[in-house]
Amino acid sequence: MAHSHEPTCKDVMNHICDNLGEDLDSPKCTEIKNHLEHCDKCQKYYQSIKITIQSYKTYQVKITDDVHRSLMDFLNLDDCEE
Numbered sequence: 001m002a003h004s005h006e007p008t009c010k011d012v013m014n015h016i017c018d019n020l021g022e023d024l025d026s027p028k029c030t031e032i033k034n035h036l037e038h039c040d041k042c043q044k045y046y047q048s049i050k051i052t053i054q055s056y057k058t059y060q061v062k063i064t065d066d067v068h069r070s071l072m073d074f075l076n077l078d079d080c081e082e
Contacts, residue, residue: 019076
């Protein structure tokens, strides 16, 4: 799974709101955005995920297809190959 750029905050918000079936400017997404901007726990969680992904890229960790599919399912992400 290769992406040409690291997701921006707007990309993350669009993904969250798309999964909720909400527009980016909807009241629900505005609440989420405000929460994410002010919540230390969410910011730390995001940073831990970011560090994990960077580590996998840096050390070129190989995982089996089954583990990859499980991870994608767990994260509720599509498997986009470029």
